[in-house]
Amino acid sequence: MAPETGSAVALAGVRRTFGDVLAVDDLTFEVPRGTVTVLLGPNGAGKTTVVRLVTGALHAHGGTVRTLGLDPEVDTEGTEIRRRCGVVPARPALYDRLSGTDNLEYAAALFQVHPGLVQSRVADAAQRFGISDALHLKVGGYSTGMRARLALARAVLHEPDLLLLDEPTAGLDPESARTVLGLIDEMAEDGKTVLMCTHLLLEAEGLADQVVVMDHGRAMVSGSPRELTRQYWPAARVILDADDPAVLDAARALPFVRAYERNGVALVDLERETDVPDLVDALVGAGARLTRVEPQAPSLEQLYFAIRRENAPS
Protein backbone atom coordinates (compact mmCIF):
# COMPACT_ATOMS: atom_id res chain seq x y z
CA MET A 1 0.00 0.00 0.00
CA ALA A 2 1.33 3.43 -0.90
CA PRO A 3 2.46 5.63 1.97
CA GLU A 4 0.13 8.49 2.88
CA THR A 5 1.12 11.80 1.38
CA GLY A 6 0.76 15.19 3.01
CA SER A 7 -2.52 15.98 1.29
CA ALA A 8 -5.79 14.32 2.14
CA VAL A 9 -6.80 14.56 -1.51
CA ALA A 10 -4.60 15.12 -4.53
CA LEU A 11 -6.01 15.29 -8.05
CA ALA A 12 -3.67 15.69 -10.99
CA GLY A 13 -4.88 16.16 -14.56
CA VAL A 14 -8.08 14.24 -13.82
CA ARG A 15 -10.55 13.72 -16.61
CA ARG A 16 -13.95 12.06 -16.62
CA THR A 17 -16.56 11.89 -19.34
CA PHE A 18 -20.15 10.67 -19.49
CA GLY A 19 -20.72 9.72 -23.09
CA ASP A 20 -19.89 12.85 -25.06
CA VAL A 21 -20.10 15.10 -22.04
CA LEU A 22 -16.83 16.11 -20.46
CA ALA A 23 -17.69 16.37 -16.76
CA VAL A 24 -14.19 16.86 -15.37
CA ASP A 25 -11.38 18.12 -17.53
CA ASP A 26 -7.71 18.21 -16.57
CA LEU A 27 -8.58 18.96 -12.96
CA THR A 28 -5.71 19.52 -10.58
CA PHE A 29 -5.91 20.55 -6.94
CA GLU A 30 -4.97 19.34 -3.47
CA VAL A 31 -6.80 19.32 -0.16
CA PRO A 32 -4.37 19.73 2.73
CA ARG A 33 -5.10 17.63 5.82
CA GLY A 34 -7.07 19.28 8.60
CA THR A 35 -8.47 22.02 6.36
CA VAL A 36 -11.82 22.91 4.87
CA THR A 37 -11.72 23.13 1.08
CA VAL A 38 -14.74 24.46 -0.73
CA LEU A 39 -15.46 23.60 -4.34
CA LEU A 40 -17.36 26.56 -5.71
CA GLY A 41 -19.11 26.56 -9.00
CA PRO A 42 -22.41 26.72 -10.79
CA ASN A 43 -24.64 23.68 -11.27
CA GLY A 44 -23.04 21.28 -13.73
CA ALA A 45 -19.52 22.49 -12.96
CA GLY A 46 -18.45 18.93 -12.06
CA LYS A 47 -18.37 19.24 -8.27
CA THR A 48 -20.41 16.09 -7.54
CA THR A 49 -18.30 14.11 -9.99
CA VAL A 50 -15.20 15.20 -8.06
CA VAL A 51 -16.64 13.83 -4.80
CA ARG A 52 -17.42 10.54 -6.52
CA LEU A 53 -13.94 10.34 -8.03
CA VAL A 54 -12.34 11.02 -4.65
CA THR A 55 -14.01 8.00 -3.01
CA GLY A 56 -13.57 5.79 -6.05
CA ALA A 57 -17.33 5.50 -6.61
CA LEU A 58 -16.50 6.66 -10.13
CA HIS A 59 -13.36 5.82 -12.07
CA ALA A 60 -11.30 8.58 -13.62
CA HIS A 61 -10.76 8.33 -17.37
CA GLY A 62 -7.44 10.10 -17.12
CA GLY A 63 -5.02 11.62 -14.62
CA THR A 64 -4.42 10.46 -11.07
CA VAL A 65 -6.50 10.61 -7.91
CA ARG A 66 -4.97 10.02 -4.50
CA THR A 67 -7.15 10.04 -1.43
CA LEU A 68 -5.53 9.77 2.00
CA GLY A 69 -2.44 8.71 0.11
CA LEU A 70 -4.23 5.76 -1.51
CA ASP A 71 -5.28 5.00 -5.05
CA PRO A 72 -9.06 4.51 -5.38
CA GLU A 73 -8.56 2.56 -8.61
CA VAL A 74 -6.90 -0.28 -6.68
CA ASP A 75 -9.64 -2.51 -5.20
CA THR A 76 -8.24 -2.93 -1.71
CA GLU A 77 -7.14 0.70 -1.45
CA GLY A 78 -10.54 1.87 -2.72
CA THR A 79 -12.25 -0.10 0.03
CA GLU A 80 -9.90 1.40 2.62
CA ILE A 81 -10.54 4.92 1.26
CA ARG A 82 -14.30 4.51 1.48
CA ARG A 83 -14.02 3.14 5.01
CA ARG A 84 -12.15 6.29 6.03
CA CYS A 85 -14.42 8.76 4.22
CA GLY A 86 -17.77 10.12 5.30
CA VAL A 87 -19.98 11.34 2.48
CA VAL A 88 -23.09 13.48 2.64
CA PRO A 89 -24.57 13.35 -0.85
CA ALA A 90 -26.68 16.10 -2.36
CA ARG A 91 -29.75 13.95 -1.72
CA PRO A 92 -29.60 12.61 1.84
CA ALA A 93 -30.18 9.04 0.51
CA LEU A 94 -31.82 7.60 3.59
CA TYR A 95 -34.03 4.56 4.09
CA ASP A 96 -37.49 6.00 4.69
CA ARG A 97 -39.12 2.83 5.97
CA LEU A 98 -36.52 2.45 8.70
CA SER A 99 -36.15 4.48 11.86
CA GLY A 100 -33.33 6.97 12.43
CA THR A 101 -31.65 4.43 14.70
CA ASP A 102 -31.90 1.70 12.05
CA ASN A 103 -30.37 4.01 9.45
CA LEU A 104 -27.47 4.87 11.73
CA GLU A 105 -26.91 1.27 12.83
CA TYR A 106 -26.91 0.15 9.20
CA ALA A 107 -24.21 2.68 8.38
CA ALA A 108 -22.23 1.71 11.47
CA ALA A 109 -22.32 -1.97 10.48
CA LEU A 110 -21.43 -1.25 6.87
CA PHE A 111 -18.53 1.03 7.87
CA GLN A 112 -17.29 -1.62 10.30
CA VAL A 113 -17.76 0.23 13.56
CA HIS A 114 -17.05 -2.19 16.40
CA PRO A 115 -20.39 -3.58 17.64
CA GLY A 116 -19.53 -2.59 21.20
CA LEU A 117 -19.20 1.05 20.15
CA VAL A 118 -22.25 1.36 17.92
CA GLN A 119 -24.78 2.39 20.55
CA SER A 120 -22.61 5.10 22.05
CA ARG A 121 -21.62 6.41 18.60
CA VAL A 122 -25.26 6.52 17.50
CA ALA A 123 -26.28 8.33 20.68
CA ASP A 124 -23.38 10.80 20.44
CA ALA A 125 -23.98 11.59 16.77
CA ALA A 126 -27.72 12.00 17.32
CA GLN A 127 -27.12 14.34 20.23
CA ARG A 128 -24.54 16.35 18.33
CA PHE A 129 -26.89 16.89 15.43
CA GLY A 130 -29.97 17.42 17.56
CA ILE A 131 -32.04 14.44 16.44
CA SER A 132 -32.01 12.29 19.59
CA ASP A 133 -35.75 12.70 20.13
CA ALA A 134 -36.59 11.56 16.60
CA LEU A 135 -34.34 8.52 16.37
CA HIS A 136 -37.14 6.03 17.04
CA LEU A 137 -39.33 7.51 14.28
CA LYS A 138 -39.40 6.31 10.69
CA VAL A 139 -37.27 8.55 8.51
CA GLY A 140 -40.11 8.93 5.98
CA GLY A 141 -41.73 11.30 8.46
CA TYR A 142 -38.65 13.49 8.97
CA SER A 143 -38.53 17.10 7.81
CA THR A 144 -35.89 18.12 5.24
CA GLY A 145 -33.78 19.66 7.99
CA MET A 146 -33.92 16.52 10.12
CA ARG A 147 -33.00 14.40 7.14
CA ALA A 148 -29.95 16.58 6.49
CA ARG A 149 -28.93 16.26 10.14
CA LEU A 150 -29.40 12.50 10.08
CA ALA A 151 -27.31 12.28 6.90
CA LEU A 152 -24.56 14.27 8.61
CA ALA A 153 -24.77 12.08 11.73
CA ARG A 154 -24.51 9.00 9.53
CA ALA A 155 -21.46 10.39 7.75
CA VAL A 156 -19.48 10.95 10.96
CA LEU A 157 -20.49 7.80 12.89
CA HIS A 158 -17.36 5.91 11.91
CA GLU A 159 -15.13 8.91 12.68
CA PRO A 160 -13.87 9.39 9.12
CA ASP A 161 -10.57 11.08 8.33
CA LEU A 162 -12.10 12.89 5.37
CA LEU A 163 -15.59 14.36 5.12
CA LEU A 164 -17.07 15.00 1.69
CA LEU A 165 -20.15 17.20 1.72
CA ASP A 166 -22.07 17.74 -1.47
CA GLU A 167 -24.39 20.74 -1.14
CA PRO A 168 -25.07 19.90 2.52
CA THR A 169 -27.62 22.67 2.98
CA ALA A 170 -29.57 22.17 -0.26
CA GLY A 171 -33.27 22.61 0.36
CA LEU A 172 -32.89 23.68 3.97
CA ASP A 173 -34.52 26.69 5.55
CA PRO A 174 -32.06 29.41 6.62
CA GLU A 175 -32.13 28.38 10.27
CA SER A 176 -31.40 24.69 9.56
CA ALA A 177 -28.76 25.66 7.00
CA ARG A 178 -27.05 27.83 9.58
CA THR A 179 -27.10 25.00 12.12
CA VAL A 180 -25.64 22.55 9.61
CA LEU A 181 -22.87 24.99 8.66
CA GLY A 182 -22.14 25.54 12.34
CA LEU A 183 -21.77 21.80 12.78
CA ILE A 184 -19.40 21.60 9.82
CA ASP A 185 -17.39 24.40 11.38
CA GLU A 186 -17.22 22.40 14.62
CA MET A 187 -15.97 19.34 12.78
CA ALA A 188 -13.31 21.42 11.08
CA GLU A 189 -12.23 22.71 14.49
CA ASP A 190 -11.91 19.08 15.60
CA GLY A 191 -9.24 18.70 12.93
CA LYS A 192 -11.30 16.84 10.30
CA THR A 193 -10.44 17.37 6.68
CA VAL A 194 -13.52 18.61 4.88
CA LEU A 195 -14.16 18.91 1.16
CA MET A 196 -17.43 20.69 0.56
CA CYS A 197 -19.20 21.41 -2.71
CA THR A 198 -21.54 24.31 -2.99
CA HIS A 199 -22.85 26.88 -5.38
CA LEU A 200 -24.00 29.03 -2.45
CA LEU A 201 -21.26 31.51 -1.81
CA LEU A 202 -22.53 32.54 1.58
CA GLU A 203 -22.14 28.93 2.72
CA ALA A 204 -18.44 28.93 2.01
CA GLU A 205 -17.89 32.32 3.60
CA GLY A 206 -16.00 31.95 6.81
CA LEU A 207 -15.68 28.16 6.52
CA ALA A 208 -13.13 27.79 3.77
CA ASP A 209 -9.40 27.51 4.30
CA GLN A 210 -9.12 26.94 0.59
CA VAL A 211 -11.44 27.65 -2.31
CA VAL A 212 -11.39 25.90 -5.67
CA VAL A 213 -13.51 27.69 -8.23
CA MET A 214 -14.77 25.26 -10.87
CA ASP A 215 -16.52 25.73 -14.15
CA HIS A 216 -17.09 23.27 -16.98
CA GLY A 217 -15.17 20.57 -15.10
CA ARG A 218 -12.05 22.67 -14.71
CA ALA A 219 -10.53 24.43 -11.75
CA MET A 220 -10.44 28.06 -12.78
CA VAL A 221 -8.41 29.03 -9.73
CA SER A 222 -7.64 27.70 -6.27
CA GLY A 223 -6.11 29.09 -3.13
CA SER A 224 -6.96 30.45 0.27
CA PRO A 225 -9.54 33.25 0.32
CA ARG A 226 -6.70 35.61 1.32
CA GLU A 227 -4.54 34.52 -1.62
CA LEU A 228 -7.42 34.83 -4.01
CA THR A 229 -8.29 38.23 -2.64
CA ARG A 230 -4.73 39.34 -3.19
CA GLN A 231 -4.74 37.94 -6.71
CA TYR A 232 -8.18 38.96 -7.92
CA TRP A 233 -9.02 41.85 -5.66
CA PRO A 234 -5.85 43.86 -5.69
CA ALA A 235 -7.49 47.06 -4.50
CA ALA A 236 -7.87 47.50 -0.75
CA ARG A 237 -11.24 49.09 -0.27
CA VAL A 238 -11.93 51.48 2.58
CA ILE A 239 -15.21 53.02 3.61
CA LEU A 240 -14.84 56.56 4.91
CA ASP A 241 -17.18 59.06 6.50
CA ALA A 242 -16.60 62.46 8.01
CA ASP A 243 -18.43 65.38 9.64
CA ASP A 244 -18.23 67.14 6.31
CA PRO A 245 -18.15 64.39 3.66
CA ALA A 246 -17.22 66.83 0.90
CA VAL A 247 -13.75 67.13 2.40
CA LEU A 248 -13.22 63.45 1.64
CA ASP A 249 -13.13 64.30 -2.08
CA ALA A 250 -9.52 65.33 -1.50
CA ALA A 251 -8.69 61.62 -1.56
CA ARG A 252 -9.34 61.53 -5.30
CA ALA A 253 -6.08 63.36 -5.98
CA LEU A 254 -3.86 61.09 -3.87
CA PRO A 255 -1.37 59.03 -5.95
CA PHE A 256 -2.11 55.69 -4.26
CA VAL A 257 -5.90 55.94 -4.72
CA ARG A 258 -7.11 53.80 -7.60
CA ALA A 259 -10.78 54.67 -7.45
CA TYR A 260 -12.98 57.01 -5.49
CA GLU A 261 -16.73 57.18 -5.20
CA ARG A 262 -18.92 59.13 -2.77
CA ASN A 263 -22.54 58.39 -2.32
CA GLY A 264 -23.39 59.08 1.30
CA VAL A 265 -20.20 57.43 2.51
CA ALA A 266 -17.00 57.39 0.43
CA LEU A 267 -15.64 54.15 -1.08
CA VAL A 268 -11.93 54.37 -1.75
CA ASP A 269 -9.89 51.69 -3.57
CA LEU A 270 -6.22 51.81 -2.67
CA GLU A 271 -3.14 50.23 -4.24
CA ARG A 272 -2.34 48.31 -1.06
CA GLU A 273 -3.76 47.76 2.42
CA THR A 274 -0.65 49.50 3.80
CA ASP A 275 -1.80 52.74 2.17
CA VAL A 276 -4.64 53.14 4.70
CA PRO A 277 -2.60 55.10 7.30
CA ASP A 278 -1.29 57.40 4.57
CA LEU A 279 -4.83 58.01 3.37
CA VAL A 280 -5.99 58.89 6.89
CA ASP A 281 -2.98 61.22 7.38
CA ALA A 282 -3.66 62.97 4.09
CA LEU A 283 -7.35 63.50 4.80
CA VAL A 284 -6.75 64.73 8.34
CA GLY A 285 -4.14 67.06 6.88
CA ALA A 286 -6.82 68.35 4.50
CA GLY A 287 -9.01 69.20 7.49
CA ALA A 288 -11.34 66.19 7.57
CA ARG A 289 -12.80 65.08 10.90
CA LEU A 290 -13.14 61.37 10.15
CA THR A 291 -16.03 59.53 11.80
CA ARG A 292 -15.54 56.21 10.03
CA VAL A 293 -12.53 54.38 8.57
CA GLU A 294 -13.43 50.82 7.71
CA PRO A 295 -11.11 48.67 5.59
CA GLN A 296 -13.28 46.22 3.71
CA ALA A 297 -12.30 42.75 2.49
CA PRO A 298 -14.36 41.50 -0.45
CA SER A 299 -17.04 38.96 0.33
CA LEU A 300 -16.56 35.56 -1.24
CA GLU A 301 -19.40 36.41 -3.58
CA GLN A 302 -17.61 39.54 -4.82
CA LEU A 303 -14.43 37.53 -5.14
CA TYR A 304 -16.17 34.72 -7.02
CA PHE A 305 -17.61 37.08 -9.59
CA ALA A 306 -14.29 38.87 -9.91
CA ILE A 307 -12.63 35.52 -10.64
CA ARG A 308 -15.29 34.56 -13.15
CA ARG A 309 -14.99 37.94 -14.86
CA GLU A 310 -11.25 37.57 -15.02
CA ASN A 311 -11.47 34.05 -16.45
CA ALA A 312 -14.38 34.61 -18.78
CA PRO A 313 -13.54 33.90 -22.41
CA SER A 314 -12.93 37.14 -24.23
Added chain:
Amino acid sequence: MTRTPKQGRPSWVIARTDLRQLLQARDFWLPLMIVALLFFVIIPTFLLLILGSVKDANLAKKLSDVVGSLPKDLQAKVHGQKGPASASYALAVYLFAPLAIIVPLTVSSAVGAHTIVGERERGSGEFLAHSPATERQIYLGKLMASLIPGYFTAAMGFLLYSLVVNLIVGPKLGGWFFPTTNWWVLMLWVLPPFIALALAVILAISARVSSAAAAQQASALATLPLIVIAYGVSSNTLFRGMGTAFAIGGLAWCGAIFALWRASKAVSRERLLGMGAT
Protein backbone atom coordinates in the same frame (compact mmCIF):
# COMPACT_ATOMS: atom_id res chain seq x y z
CA MET B 1 -34.37 -2.99 27.07
CA THR B 2 -31.77 -1.99 24.50
CA ARG B 3 -30.90 -4.04 21.48
CA THR B 4 -27.25 -4.79 20.78
CA PRO B 5 -26.45 -4.10 17.12
CA LYS B 6 -24.84 -6.99 15.32
CA GLN B 7 -21.90 -6.72 13.03
CA GLY B 8 -21.55 -9.08 10.13
CA ARG B 9 -20.21 -9.43 6.66
CA PRO B 10 -21.23 -6.44 4.53
CA SER B 11 -23.32 -8.67 2.25
CA TRP B 12 -25.33 -9.95 5.21
CA VAL B 13 -25.63 -6.42 6.64
CA ILE B 14 -27.10 -5.26 3.31
CA ALA B 15 -29.44 -8.26 3.06
CA ARG B 16 -30.61 -7.85 6.67
CA THR B 17 -31.43 -4.19 6.12
CA ASP B 18 -33.28 -4.92 2.87
CA LEU B 19 -35.31 -7.62 4.60
CA ARG B 20 -36.11 -5.28 7.46
CA GLN B 21 -37.39 -2.72 4.96
CA LEU B 22 -39.40 -5.39 3.21
CA LEU B 23 -41.07 -6.35 6.48
CA GLN B 24 -42.03 -2.71 6.98
CA ALA B 25 -43.58 -2.56 3.50
CA ARG B 26 -46.83 -4.36 4.27
CA ASP B 27 -48.45 -2.94 1.13
CA PHE B 28 -45.80 -4.79 -0.86
CA TRP B 29 -45.69 -8.21 0.79
CA LEU B 30 -49.32 -8.62 1.79
CA PRO B 31 -50.63 -9.18 -1.79
CA LEU B 32 -47.80 -11.64 -2.39
CA MET B 33 -48.71 -13.57 0.75
CA ILE B 34 -52.35 -13.64 -0.33
CA VAL B 35 -51.34 -15.13 -3.69
CA ALA B 36 -49.21 -17.72 -1.88
CA LEU B 37 -52.07 -18.61 0.45
CA LEU B 38 -54.46 -18.90 -2.48
CA PHE B 39 -52.23 -21.33 -4.35
CA PHE B 40 -50.84 -23.35 -1.45
CA VAL B 41 -53.85 -23.49 0.84
CA ILE B 42 -57.18 -22.13 -0.34
CA ILE B 43 -57.45 -23.57 -3.86
CA PRO B 44 -56.04 -27.03 -2.92
CA THR B 45 -58.32 -27.21 0.11
CA PHE B 46 -61.34 -26.28 -1.99
CA LEU B 47 -60.58 -28.76 -4.78
CA LEU B 48 -59.62 -31.64 -2.50
CA LEU B 49 -62.73 -31.15 -0.39
CA ILE B 50 -64.90 -31.17 -3.49
CA LEU B 51 -63.23 -34.34 -4.80
CA GLY B 52 -63.51 -36.02 -1.43
CA SER B 53 -67.22 -35.36 -1.21
CA VAL B 54 -68.20 -36.85 -4.59
CA LYS B 55 -71.17 -39.21 -4.11
CA ASP B 56 -72.40 -39.45 -7.69
CA ALA B 57 -71.41 -42.85 -9.18
CA ASN B 58 -71.04 -41.47 -12.72
CA LEU B 59 -68.74 -38.69 -11.59
CA ALA B 60 -66.70 -41.15 -9.52
CA LYS B 61 -66.22 -43.27 -12.65
CA LYS B 62 -65.14 -40.24 -14.64
CA LEU B 63 -62.58 -39.41 -11.96
CA SER B 64 -61.27 -42.98 -12.17
CA ASP B 65 -60.92 -42.47 -15.88
CA VAL B 66 -58.86 -39.34 -15.22
CA VAL B 67 -56.45 -41.38 -13.13
CA GLY B 68 -56.53 -44.05 -15.84
CA SER B 69 -55.32 -41.49 -18.36
CA LEU B 70 -52.19 -40.72 -16.34
CA PRO B 71 -48.93 -42.40 -17.48
CA LYS B 72 -48.75 -46.15 -16.66
CA ASP B 73 -45.92 -45.95 -14.13
CA LEU B 74 -47.74 -43.13 -12.45
CA GLN B 75 -50.94 -45.13 -12.21
CA ALA B 76 -48.96 -47.77 -10.40
CA LYS B 77 -47.95 -45.22 -7.82
CA VAL B 78 -51.52 -44.09 -7.25
CA HIS B 79 -52.85 -46.29 -4.52
CA GLY B 80 -54.91 -49.17 -5.67
CA GLN B 81 -58.18 -47.46 -4.95
CA LYS B 82 -60.22 -46.07 -7.78
CA GLY B 83 -62.55 -43.13 -7.85
CA PRO B 84 -62.44 -39.97 -5.73
CA ALA B 85 -59.72 -41.12 -3.32
CA SER B 86 -57.21 -41.92 -6.03
CA ALA B 87 -58.17 -38.77 -7.92
CA SER B 88 -57.53 -36.76 -4.76
CA TYR B 89 -54.17 -38.46 -4.37
CA ALA B 90 -53.23 -37.73 -7.99
CA LEU B 91 -54.32 -34.12 -7.66
CA ALA B 92 -52.45 -33.61 -4.39
CA VAL B 93 -49.23 -35.32 -5.35
CA TYR B 94 -48.89 -34.60 -9.06
CA LEU B 95 -51.03 -31.79 -10.32
CA PHE B 96 -50.23 -29.06 -7.82
CA ALA B 97 -46.48 -29.52 -8.18
CA PRO B 98 -45.93 -26.56 -10.56
CA LEU B 99 -47.37 -24.20 -7.97
CA ALA B 100 -44.51 -25.07 -5.66
CA ILE B 101 -42.18 -23.41 -8.16
CA ILE B 102 -44.32 -20.65 -9.61
CA VAL B 103 -45.35 -18.97 -6.37
CA PRO B 104 -41.86 -18.63 -4.81
CA LEU B 105 -40.54 -17.56 -8.21
CA THR B 106 -43.13 -14.80 -8.35
CA VAL B 107 -42.29 -13.63 -4.83
CA SER B 108 -38.54 -13.58 -5.44
CA SER B 109 -39.03 -11.84 -8.79
CA ALA B 110 -41.14 -9.10 -7.25
CA VAL B 111 -38.58 -8.45 -4.52
CA GLY B 112 -35.57 -8.79 -6.80
CA ALA B 113 -36.90 -6.44 -9.46
CA HIS B 114 -36.94 -3.53 -7.00
CA THR B 115 -33.83 -4.25 -5.04
CA ILE B 116 -31.12 -2.46 -7.02
CA VAL B 117 -33.11 -0.01 -9.06
CA GLY B 118 -34.97 0.87 -5.85
CA GLU B 119 -31.69 2.01 -4.27
CA ARG B 120 -31.09 4.19 -7.27
CA GLU B 121 -34.60 5.63 -7.33
CA ARG B 122 -34.55 6.76 -3.71
CA GLY B 123 -30.93 7.94 -3.97
CA SER B 124 -29.59 5.49 -1.39
CA GLY B 125 -27.52 3.87 -4.14
CA GLU B 126 -25.15 6.78 -3.62
CA PHE B 127 -24.74 5.77 0.02
CA LEU B 128 -23.89 2.20 -1.00
CA ALA B 129 -21.56 3.41 -3.76
CA HIS B 130 -19.53 5.40 -1.22
CA SER B 131 -19.52 2.54 1.33
CA PRO B 132 -16.60 0.17 1.87
CA ALA B 133 -18.71 -2.80 0.71
CA THR B 134 -17.30 -4.28 -2.50
CA GLU B 135 -19.46 -4.57 -5.60
CA ARG B 136 -19.51 -8.35 -5.09
CA GLN B 137 -20.68 -7.94 -1.49
CA ILE B 138 -23.43 -5.53 -2.56
CA TYR B 139 -24.58 -8.01 -5.18
CA LEU B 140 -24.55 -10.90 -2.72
CA GLY B 141 -26.50 -8.83 -0.21
CA LYS B 142 -29.14 -8.00 -2.78
CA LEU B 143 -29.26 -11.61 -3.94
CA MET B 144 -29.79 -12.90 -0.41
CA ALA B 145 -32.44 -10.27 0.26
CA SER B 146 -34.38 -11.52 -2.78
CA LEU B 147 -33.73 -15.25 -2.34
CA ILE B 148 -34.75 -15.45 1.30
CA PRO B 149 -38.38 -14.32 0.76
CA GLY B 150 -38.70 -16.79 -2.13
CA TYR B 151 -37.29 -19.71 -0.15
CA PHE B 152 -39.28 -18.69 2.91
CA THR B 153 -42.49 -18.66 0.85
CA ALA B 154 -41.60 -22.05 -0.62
CA ALA B 155 -40.89 -23.56 2.81
CA MET B 156 -44.01 -22.14 4.44
CA GLY B 157 -46.15 -22.98 1.42
CA PHE B 158 -44.79 -26.52 1.38
CA LEU B 159 -45.51 -26.92 5.09
CA LEU B 160 -49.06 -25.61 4.81
CA TYR B 161 -49.76 -27.56 1.65
CA SER B 162 -48.52 -30.77 3.33
CA LEU B 163 -50.87 -30.15 6.22
CA VAL B 164 -53.82 -29.53 3.90
CA VAL B 165 -53.15 -32.66 1.84
CA ASN B 166 -52.56 -34.92 4.84
CA LEU B 167 -55.58 -33.64 6.71
CA ILE B 168 -57.98 -33.93 3.76
CA VAL B 169 -56.67 -36.87 1.71
CA GLY B 170 -54.69 -38.72 4.40
CA PRO B 171 -57.65 -40.27 6.24
CA LYS B 172 -58.89 -41.84 2.98
CA LEU B 173 -55.49 -43.41 2.27
CA GLY B 174 -54.81 -44.80 5.69
CA GLY B 175 -52.78 -41.98 7.21
CA TRP B 176 -50.39 -39.11 6.44
CA PHE B 177 -48.46 -39.79 3.26
CA PHE B 178 -47.25 -36.36 2.10
CA PRO B 179 -44.60 -35.24 1.18
CA THR B 180 -43.56 -38.11 -1.02
CA THR B 181 -39.88 -38.66 -1.87
CA ASN B 182 -40.25 -36.93 -5.23
CA TRP B 183 -41.68 -33.85 -3.55
CA TRP B 184 -38.66 -33.68 -1.25
CA VAL B 185 -36.41 -33.82 -4.29
CA LEU B 186 -38.48 -31.13 -6.00
CA MET B 187 -38.39 -28.80 -3.03
CA LEU B 188 -34.79 -29.31 -1.96
CA TRP B 189 -33.00 -30.00 -5.23
CA VAL B 190 -34.99 -28.64 -8.18
CA LEU B 191 -36.75 -25.54 -6.83
CA PRO B 192 -33.74 -23.69 -5.29
CA PRO B 193 -31.70 -23.43 -8.52
CA PHE B 194 -34.73 -22.30 -10.50
CA ILE B 195 -35.37 -19.43 -8.09
CA ALA B 196 -31.67 -18.54 -8.17
CA LEU B 197 -31.63 -18.69 -11.98
CA ALA B 198 -34.63 -16.38 -12.23
CA LEU B 199 -33.09 -13.98 -9.74
CA ALA B 200 -29.82 -13.85 -11.63
CA VAL B 201 -31.75 -12.61 -14.66
CA ILE B 202 -33.85 -10.20 -12.60
CA LEU B 203 -30.94 -8.67 -10.66
CA ALA B 204 -29.04 -8.11 -13.89
CA ILE B 205 -32.09 -6.29 -15.22
CA SER B 206 -32.61 -4.36 -11.98
CA ALA B 207 -29.02 -3.13 -12.13
CA ARG B 208 -29.44 -1.85 -15.66
CA VAL B 209 -32.86 -0.23 -15.96
CA SER B 210 -33.70 3.28 -14.83
CA SER B 211 -36.93 2.75 -12.90
CA ALA B 212 -38.63 0.16 -10.72
CA ALA B 213 -41.58 0.06 -13.12
CA ALA B 214 -39.26 -0.77 -16.02
CA ALA B 215 -37.55 -3.42 -13.88
CA GLN B 216 -40.90 -5.00 -13.06
CA GLN B 217 -41.96 -5.11 -16.71
CA ALA B 218 -38.65 -6.40 -17.99
CA SER B 219 -38.42 -8.99 -15.22
CA ALA B 220 -41.90 -10.28 -15.94
CA LEU B 221 -40.96 -10.67 -19.59
CA ALA B 222 -37.67 -12.35 -18.81
CA THR B 223 -39.03 -14.74 -16.20
CA LEU B 224 -42.11 -15.84 -18.12
CA PRO B 225 -40.18 -18.43 -20.18
CA LEU B 226 -38.48 -19.57 -16.99
CA ILE B 227 -41.84 -20.07 -15.32
CA VAL B 228 -43.05 -22.13 -18.27
CA ILE B 229 -39.90 -24.24 -18.12
CA ALA B 230 -40.21 -24.56 -14.37
CA TYR B 231 -43.80 -25.69 -14.79
CA GLY B 232 -42.74 -28.48 -17.11
CA VAL B 233 -39.74 -29.42 -15.03
CA SER B 234 -41.67 -29.67 -11.79
CA SER B 235 -44.24 -31.94 -13.43
CA ASN B 236 -41.47 -34.07 -14.93
CA THR B 237 -39.73 -34.32 -11.57
CA LEU B 238 -42.80 -35.95 -10.14
CA PHE B 239 -44.02 -37.92 -13.16
CA ARG B 240 -40.67 -39.44 -14.03
CA GLY B 241 -38.16 -41.27 -11.92
CA MET B 242 -35.73 -39.93 -9.36
CA GLY B 243 -32.87 -40.11 -11.85
CA THR B 244 -34.57 -37.60 -14.12
CA ALA B 245 -35.31 -35.33 -11.16
CA PHE B 246 -31.69 -35.33 -10.04
CA ALA B 247 -30.47 -34.75 -13.58
CA ILE B 248 -32.83 -31.82 -14.11
CA GLY B 249 -31.85 -30.36 -10.73
CA GLY B 250 -28.17 -30.77 -11.53
CA LEU B 251 -28.55 -28.98 -14.84
CA ALA B 252 -30.53 -26.20 -13.16
CA TRP B 253 -27.80 -25.79 -10.54
CA CYS B 254 -25.14 -25.47 -13.25
CA GLY B 255 -27.24 -22.91 -15.10
CA ALA B 256 -27.98 -21.00 -11.91
CA ILE B 257 -24.34 -20.82 -10.83
CA PHE B 258 -23.26 -19.60 -14.26
CA ALA B 259 -26.10 -17.04 -14.43
CA LEU B 260 -25.37 -15.77 -10.90
CA TRP B 261 -21.70 -15.35 -11.73
CA ARG B 262 -22.58 -13.44 -14.90
CA ALA B 263 -25.14 -11.29 -13.11
CA SER B 264 -22.64 -10.34 -10.41
CA LYS B 265 -20.84 -8.26 -13.03
CA ALA B 266 -23.97 -6.20 -13.65
CA VAL B 267 -23.77 -4.55 -10.22
CA SER B 268 -21.28 -1.70 -10.18
CA ARG B 269 -20.86 1.50 -8.20
CA GLU B 270 -21.46 3.52 -11.35
CA ARG B 271 -24.80 1.81 -11.86
CA LEU B 272 -25.75 2.39 -8.24
CA LEU B 273 -25.16 6.08 -8.94
CA GLY B 274 -27.49 5.88 -11.93
CA MET B 275 -24.86 5.86 -14.65
CA GLY B 276 -25.34 3.54 -17.57
CA ALA B 277 -28.99 2.85 -16.78
CA THR B 278 -31.22 2.27 -19.78
